[in-house]
Amino acid sequence: MKKNLFLFFSILAFISCNQKQEKTIISTSLTSEEKIDSTKIKTVFNSALTEGKSYEWLRDLTQNIGGRLSGSPEAQKAVEWGEKIMKEVGLDSVWLQPVMVPHWVRGEKEIATYTTNGVQKNVPVCALGFSISTPKEGVLAEVIEVKSLDEARALGDKMKGKIVFFNRPFDNTLINTFRAYGGCVGQRVRGAAVCGQFGAKGVIVRSMTNSVDDFPHTGTMSYGNLPKDKYIPAAAISSKAANILSDDLQKNPNLKFYFKQNCKTLPDAPSFNVVGEIKGSETPENIFVVGGHLDSWDLGEGAHDDGTGVVQSLEVAYLFKKNNIKPKNTLRVVFFMNEENGTRGAKKYAELAKLNKENHIGGLESDAGGHTPRGFSIDANSDNTKLVQSWKKLLSPYGLHDLDKGGSGADISPLKGENVTLVGYRPDSQRYFDYHHTSRDTFDKVNKRELELGSASMASIIYLMDKYLYSNTPVKP
Amino acid sequence: MKKNLFLFFSILAFISCNQKQEKTIISTSLTSEEKIDSTKIKTVFNSALTEGKSYEWLRDLTQNIGGRLSGSPEAQKAVEWGEKIMKEVGLDSVWLQPVMVPHWVRGEKEIATYTTNGVQKNVPVCALGFSISTPKEGVLAEVIEVKSLDEARALGDKMKGKIVFFNRPFDNTLINTFRAYGGCVGQRVRGAAVCGQFGAKGVIVRSMTNSVDDFPHTGTMSYGNLPKDKYIPAAAISSKAANILSDDLQKNPNLKFYFKQNCKTLPDAPSFNVVGEIKGSETPENIFVVGGHLDSWDLGEGAHDDGTGVVQSLEVAYLFKKNNIKPKNTLRVVFFMNEENGTRGAKKYAELAKLNKENHIGGLESDAGGHTPRGFSIDANSDNTKLVQSWKKLLSPYGLHDLDKGGSGADISPLKGENVTLVGYRPDSQRYFDYHHTSRDTFDKVNKRELELGSASMASIIYLMDKYLYSNTPVKP
Numbered sequence: 001m002k003k004n005l006f007l008f009f010s011i012l013a014f015i016s017c018n019q020k021q022e023k024t025i026i027s028t029s030l031t032s033e034e035k036i037d038s039t040k041i042k043t044v045f046n047s048a049l050t051e052g053k054s055y056e057w058l059r060d061l062t063q064n065i066g067g068r069l070s071g072s073p074e075a076q077k078a079v080e081w082g083e084k085i086m087k088e089v090g091l092d093s094v095w096l097q098p099v100m101v102p103h104w105v106r107g108e109k110e111i112a113t114y115t116t117n118g119v120q121k122n123v124p125v126c127a128l129g130f131s132i133s134t135p136k137e138g139v140l141a142e143v144i145e146v147k148s149l150d151e152a153r154a155l156g157d158k159m160k161g162k163i164v165f166f167n168r169p170f171d172n173t174l175i176n177t178f179r180a181y182g183g184c185v186g187q188r189v190r191g192a193a194v195c196g197q198f199g200a201k202g203v204i205v206r207s208m209t210n211s212v213d214d215f216p217h218t219g220t221m222s223y224g225n226l227p228k229d230k231y232i233p234a235a236a237i238s239s240k241a242a243n244i245l246s247d248d249l250q251k252n253p254n255l256k257f258y259f260k261q262n263c264k265t266l267p268d269a270p271s272f273n274v275v276g277e278i279k280g281s282e283t284p285e286n287i288f289v290v291g292g293h294l295d296s297w298d299l300g301e302g303a304h305d306d307g308t309g310v311v312q313s314l315e316v317a318y319l320f321k322k323n324n325i326k327p328k329n330t331l332r333v334v335f336f337m338n339e340e341n342g343t344r345g346a347k348k349y350a351e352l353a354k355l356n357k358e359n360h361i362g363g364l365e366s367d368a369g370g371h372t373p374r375g376f377s378i379d380a381n382s383d384n385t386k387l388v389q390s391w392k393k394l395l396s397p398y399g400l401h402d403l404d405k406g407g408s409g410a411d412i413s414p415l416k417g418e419n420v421t422l423v424g425y426r427p428d429s430q431r432y433f434d435y436h437h438t439s440r441d442t443f444d445k446v447n448k449r450e451l452e453l454g455s456a457s458m459a460s461i462i463y464l465m466d467k468y469l470y471s472n473t474p475v476k477p
Numbered sequence: 478m479k480k481n482l483f484l485f486f487s488i489l490a491f492i493s494c495n496q497k498q499e500k501t502i503i504s505t506s507l508t509s510e511e512k513i514d515s516t517k518i519k520t521v522f523n524s525a526l527t528e529g530k531s532y533e534w535l536r537d538l539t540q541n542i543g544g545r546l547s548g549s550p551e552a553q554k555a556v557e558w559g560e561k562i563m564k565e566v567g568l569d570s571v572w573l574q575p576v577m578v579p580h581w582v583r584g585e586k587e588i589a590t591y592t593t594n595g596v597q598k599n600v601p602v603c604a605l606g607f608s609i610s611t612p613k614e615g616v617l618a619e620v621i622e623v624k625s626l627d628e629a630r631a632l633g634d635k636m637k638g639k640i641v642f643f644n645r646p647f648d649n650t651l652i653n654t655f656r657a658y659g660g661c662v663g664q665r666v667r668g669a670a671v672c673g674q675f676g677a678k679g680v681i682v683r684s685m686t687n688s689v690d691d692f693p694h695t696g697t698m699s700y701g702n703l704p705k706d707k708y709i710p711a712a713a714i715s716s717k718a719a720n721i722l723s724d725d726l727q728k729n730p731n732l733k734f735y736f737k738q739n740c741k742t743l744p745d746a747p748s749f750n751v752v753g754e755i756k757g758s759e760t761p762e763n764i765f766v767v768g769g770h771l772d773s774w775d776l777g778e779g780a781h782d783d784g785t786g787v788v789q790s791l792e793v794a795y796l797f798k799k800n801n802i803k804p805k806n807t808l809r810v811v812f813f814m815n816e817e818n819g820t821r822g823a824k825k826y827a828e829l830a831k832l833n834k835e836n837h838i839g840g841l842e843s844d845a846g847g848h849t850p851r852g853f854s855i856d857a858n859s860d861n862t863k864l865v866q867s868w869k870k871l872l873s874p875y876g877l878h879d880l881d882k883g884g885s886g887a888d889i890s891p892l893k894g895e896n897v898t899l900v901g902y903r904p905d906s907q908r909y910f911d912y913h914h915t916s917r918d919t920f921d922k923v924n925k926r927e928l929e930l931g932s933a934s935m936a937s938i939i940y941l942m943d944k945y946l947y948s949n950t951p952v953k954p
Contacts, residue, residue, distance in 0.1 A: 045650065045652070046650040049649045049650050050649055050650060172526045172527055172926070173522065173523040173526050173527060175522070175874070175875055175876070175930075177926075210926055211925060211926075371849075372848075372849065372905045372907050374876065396878070397652070398652060399652070399851065399878075399905075401873070401878040428849045428876075428905070430849050430924060430926045430927050430930065431924050431926075431927070434924070447907060447908050447911070448688065449649070449654075449687055449688075449907045449908075450907050450908070453652075453907065
């Protein structure tokens with residue numbers, strides 16, 4: 001018996017060891033107003049975690065519609081889906097904003113291969129968005145490996161007739177993986193523009209990821225000012241294939257790489273931003289936007305990029321309604337179209353806001369994945385930045401410690417202005433580039449609680465912005 | 478062309494929006510000593526993220542050995558594996574500490590089923606650790622559902638001949654999921670002891686998880702002081718099955734539930750803690766322990782519980798050696814045996830430490846999964862707690878914001894003492910109970926960067942403890 005009792009106490013020890021006390025949410029060090037806020041925020045979190053809708057919405061969007069590149073039939077279905085669920089949530093009004101979007105199609109699945117030392121190696125490959133197709137017979141050429149655009153430029157005419165292989169890896173020592181992305185993505189975006197100029201036959205680019213795996217990452221590219229007759233095809237290969245190719249080139253610098261892709265850019269297509277709002281109870285002419293982007297790349301299901309941002313944005317409004325929180329200012333939810341290859345939706349939204357003389361006082365964007373919450377980055381004037389940072393004690397019990405100055409998001413940044421407070425939702429970034437723009441960006445990679453905690457985090461900061469930025473902002477004359 | 482240029486700038490906007498600036502690691506607000514520490518910590522993180530070994534060690538342990546319950550052949554293989562890799566890392570000495578461990582075996586796969594409204598439902602089920610088997614023909618009985626041990630006790634003799642169904646779900650509003658676990662696990666541990674007393678035929682327990690899914694979670698239970706002839710079989714059913722059964726019982730309170738399991742407890746078996754150390758350069762008689770547990774439940778591969786803790790603990794020593802950090806005190810790595818069902822390894826380690834008059838000045842345990850780092854909980858006297866908390870500015874650039882008072886871990890807590898500073902590594906807890914004690918606790922659920930960030934976090938706090946607790950601790954006479 002003693003043995004069993006000892007066991008029991010050991011288990012209790014395990015639990016108590018791991019069971020860090022939930023931090024006191026309603027602390028005595030809070031002012032009475034802050035206690036009200038703290039209670040409201042707790043209500044919002046409880047609601048998201050027990051009656052949230054975002055996970056099932058995301059399942060529907062990702063698994064029943066799937067990848068939804070601008071101009072595709074799936075993007076159109078996503079627009080209809082977006083309008084329908086906004087109405088189901090019971091927003092005061094829901095409408096579509098027409099916008100013409102680029103329409104690039106991948107076509108038949110790409111292939112890439114090379115033979116070295118008598119061994120044929122098949123390479124996981126995908127075309128980059130906006131790339132032209134290869135000739136029908138594909139491209140076969142020797143390869144020159146470089147690590148940067150500057151290194152490529154320095155090659156000049158030496159690249160003529162060759163395939164240029166951009167193989168700069170992520171700097172894995174950067175804790176924020178978006179920074180590593182920023183350090184590499186130039187080769188994807190500008191590689192073909194630089195190399196087309198010197199008569200290269202094509203570019204292949206190492207996939208944008210921290211990991212070494214078999215999944216090619218697509219993403220947009222641009223030919224910039226290059227004359228059309230100098231356009232060359234651009235593709236991404238998996239990071240593991242990039243390592244192997246690099247090794248093989250060391251041993252056999254004259255090996256010939258082959259790839260074939262069938263993509264093309266069609267004429268611009270009609271599409272829509274999906275917009276809905278809860279009218280403000282006191283100053284409805286002042287507007288807060290919360291949004292994510294509805295389009296996604298075609299290879300996966302657009303789950304973390306950016307299905308999660310879409311459903312979390314709507315869940316902010318859902319949580320307000322469910323918990324009878326009436327915003328003083330108008331709370332507008334926007335599912336932006338075409339963030340991935342054009343940001344035409346964002347541009348259109350800002351253009352119409354200006355045209356209609358709308359007074360946007362703030363915005364929140366979720367487009368960094370649906371992982372566990374870490375905080376927000378703040379793009380605002382100095383007073384409002386300090387104000388947002390003063391909410392740290394209210395937000396940190398939920399793991400929201402990061403409240404740094406920084407960007408907000410590609411879709412809301414066109415709304416930027418001296419008195420506009422923009423924030424970007426910042427979940428943990430460690431896993432994001434395992435999935436980003438690949439066939440792995442699927443529903444099963446999203447954790448329900450992490451998603452819901454994100455919705456609640458976003459609703460909490462919108463609650464605070466609505467309450468405190470309100471009195472802080474000049475009312476429209 | 479304008480269109481393409483606009484595209485390019487949009488991409489740059491996306492990047493800069495998401496690319497929160499890496500916080501200045503070496504801030505001007507640090508003292509010169511803190512700058513040295515900050516540089517050292519950065520070195521440790523860079524090293525873990527670029528030349529870490531933990532991920533490949535974990536692959537080997539989980540995929541080549543797999544689940545390794547105390548007393549099993551796999552646990553013995555894990556001991557041999559542990560000794561081998563400790564030697565490979567080049568610790569100054571490596572040895573095994575013999576310890577007798579409980580030896581429970583699951584036997585043939587369990588089954589559970591019931592029929593309601595003419596429909597037969599198969600229930601995902603597993604025996605709880607230390608449970609007795611059912612009779613060969615299984616147990617078939619009516620079911621009484623309860624939500625707590627108190628509710629069960631109140632039933633008294635009414636449960637005679639019945640199966641008691643403990644169906645208390647996790648409180649999902651608790652942000653720290655370990656707290657939700659703490660609120661429910663009593664029914665798993667003590668359910669059979671309470672109900673055996675009143676002549677129930679068996680207990681089935683809702684799995685310990687935040688999610689609603691098809692995976693039964695095993696875990697240890699105890700019959701406490703119950704006489705042996707009153708022992709009854711105890712099993713866990715999946716959370717989804719628990720919800721369905723609960724619904725079915727509403728409609729058909731007399732339905733009969735059937736389950737059959739084939740587990741038994743064999744005589745105690747010989748096993749080992751695996752221990753290795755780097756001798757201290759100044760006061761080698763003072764010891765810091767860093768550890769995780771080598772045993773695991775049998776259903777999965779013991780990846781997050783606690784393969785990650787094992788490989789991270791060894792990686793602390795690896796990072797010290799690789800970066801030529803010589804601890805002043807002895808740094809001892811321990812792979813504890815039998816945390817899951819007995820903590821005999823922990824008890825033996827503490828017993829031998831006392832017997833050998835070893836002076837343990839601190840310890841660090843990793844047994845809360847291998848997810849993204851959040852902080853440490855501190856079990857120490859008030860001065861040392863404040864000292865550890867004063868390192869926040871050095872640790873927070875790596876996402877280590879949580880430095881609260883709390884437990885450390887089941888394996889190191891027997892070393893507790895007035896001048897012993899124990900800390901528990903606290904990664905993000907949101908996904909942990911999706912996998913804990915199930916067949917899903919496999920290698921593929923662990924993210925390489927998250928694992929490595931954990932190793933580096935642990936090495937960083939051990940570096941600080943070694944440096945600053947050192948002068949703080951009375952030297953052994």
